[in-house]
Amino acid sequence: MGSSRFSSELIRSSTDLVLLSLLRDNSMYGYEILMTLADRGNGDFEFKQGTLYPVLYRLEREGWIRAKWEIPPKGKKRKVYSLTAEGRKVQRVRAEEWARFTRSVNAILEECDHEEGKS
Amino acid sequence: MKKENRERIEGFLDEMEESLSGSRRQKEDIRTEIESDLLDRIAAEMDAGDSEKDAVDLALQEMGSPHEIAHGIDGVVAPASSSRIETLRRLVSVGVLLWAIYLCLNVRPWSYGAEGAATLAAVLLFHVPVIIFAWPGIIWRKNWLFGLIPAGLAIGIAMGVGMMGVASNAEIVIPMTDDPGAIVEASAPASDGSMPRWGQWLLFGGILCSFLVILGAMQQSQQRRWVFGLTSLFFLGVESAYQWEELRFRQDWKEIREFAEGYRDRRGGFPNKEALLSGGPPLHNDSFLFSDGTDGYSLFWNRPLSGGFALVADSRERSIRVQD
Numbered sequence: 001m002g003s004s005r006f007s008s009e010l011i012r013s014s015t016d017l018v019l020l021s022l023l024r025d026n027s028m029y030g031y032e033i034l035m036t037l038a039d040r041g042n043g044d045f046e047f048k049q050g051t052l053y054p055v056l057y058r059l060e061r062e063g064w065i066r067a068k069w070e071i072p073p074k075g076k077k078r079k080v081y082s083l084t085a086e087g088r089k090v091q092r093v094r095a096e097e098w099a100r101f102t103r104s105v106n107a108i109l110e111e112c113d114h115e116e117g118k119s
Numbered sequence: 120m121k122k123e124n125r126e127r128i129e130g131f132l133d134e135m136e137e138s139l140s141g142s143r144r145q146k147e148d149i150r151t152e153i154e155s156d157l158l159d160r161i162a163a164e165m166d167a168g169d170s171e172k173d174a175v176d177l178a179l180q181e182m183g184s185p186h187e188i189a190h191g192i193d194g195v196v197a198p199a200s201s202s203r204i205e206t207l208r209r210l211v212s213v214g215v216l217l218w219a220i221y222l223c224l225n226v227r228p229w230s231y232g233a234e235g236a237a238t239l240a241a242v243l244l245f246h247v248p249v250i251i252f253a254w255p256g257i258i259w260r261k262n263w264l265f266g267l268i269p270a271g272l273a274i275g276i277a278m279g280v281g282m283m284g285v286a287s288n289a290e291i292v293i294p295m296t297d298d299p300g301a302i303v304e305a306s307a308p309a310s311d312g313s314m315p316r317w318g319q320w321l322l323f324g325g326i327l328c329s330f331l332v333i334l335g336a337m338q339q340s341q342q343r344r345w346v347f348g349l350t351s352l353f354f355l356g357v358e359s360a361y362q363w364e365e366l367r368f369r370q371d372w373k374e375i376r377e378f379a380e381g382y383r384d385r386r387g388g389f390p391n392k393e394a395l396l397s398g399g400p401p402l403h404n405d406s407f408l409f410s411d412g413t414d415g416y417s418l419f420w421n422r423p424l425s426g427g428f429a430l431v432a433d434s435r436e437r438s439i440r441v442q443d
Binding site for chain 2: 029031049054078
């Protein structure tokens with residue numbers, strides 16, 4: 001995943017959670033997902049459009065999201081993704097896990113900074 | 120859009136489509152989706168002030184290599200065949216499913232007790248993987264090693280649990296019968312140092328279990344729940360019906376024994392057929408009681424769930440057997 005701001009490892013490890021969270025409240029199509037990511041991530045969370053599709057298809061295969069073709073009265077045929085009940089559960093679990101993880105990392109970093117300040 | 124820009128987009132999409140495996144319909148769907156998003160991106164860049172050429176350049180650059188996209192998608196999308204092959208696979212799955220159900224219902228009455236349950240489980244363990252494999256889209260490419268670890272555990276647990284409480288060869292009862300039509304299933308002792316029969320069954324069941332675990336690891340969790348849930352329900356449904364039937368047979372046999380033993384204590388010999396039928400306990404089933412009035416008696420009990428099969432117990436034998 002080509003990121004302009006965060007390392008690709010960091011983006012990769014959080015992609016599933018980010019996409020599931022985006023789709024939790026709204027159904028979106030591919031390009032819309034990319035735009036929303038860039039918007040909500042303050043432009044820092046970006047990855048190449050081409051890398052989005054394998055991730056979406058994988059989440060669909062896992063049964064966490066479902067895809068549906070929509071043809072608006074005016075406009076192009078679009079494949080719209082939404083969260084399944086299973087995906088909702090996975091999102092909740094992963095979000096909690098992520099919160100615990102970041103709290104833990106932050107605590108370590110703060111402690112290290114504190115010790116560095118003392119010395 | 121200018122012709123040259125349109126051609127570049129088409130060229131990109133053609134290249135990606137050619138690199139994709141899967142059915143024609145799958146490829147078309149993927150192409151339509153990516154094309155739609157690509158055109159949205161180009162339109163957005165042009166709205167932001169880019170020229171058409173720059174917008175196309177940027178959009179294609181952001182997409183990356185068409186081969187890499189195709190490779191990435193191929194790795195996660197279940198390979199699909201043509202609709203004709205898919206229909207054929209569905210028919211094969213349904214055929215195997217119906218055959219498995221038929222086999223289960225016809226094999227189970229041939230055995231008794233835990234052995235009947237083991238036979239039923241073996242039939243299911245053998246057929247369920249075939250059904251999972253044949254139905255299109257259930258099994259898809261994933262890291263096989265991911266499933267090998269639980270599979271190894273499964274085989275170990277299956278062997279370990281199976282060996283717990285197994286009687287030694289010296290204690291195994293071998294039912295005897297003179298009737299060649301009688302179906303007697305018993306654990307034969309290993310006389311030549313080879314693996315005993317129960318060991319072979321354990322190994323067989325363990326291998327099938329581990330194979331099923333591998334397949335389960337390659338399924339969506341929802342599909343896995345459906346497959347294992349329905350299989351377990353079917354197993355429990357059939358097995359509990361037969362266990363209930365066999366429980367009633369044991370109850371009848373117990374009552375007959377109590378009556379016959381009491382009769383012998385009072386009169387010095389077992390009751391004859393007439394005495395058993397007239398003075399014996401009421402039975403759950405249209406049973407046949409046999410007694411020559413001297414050294415023993417037996418109970419033939421037609422299996423209500425399976426016509427043509429009877430459970431047989433004899434006071435001179437140490438086991439219950441099934442007779443065709």
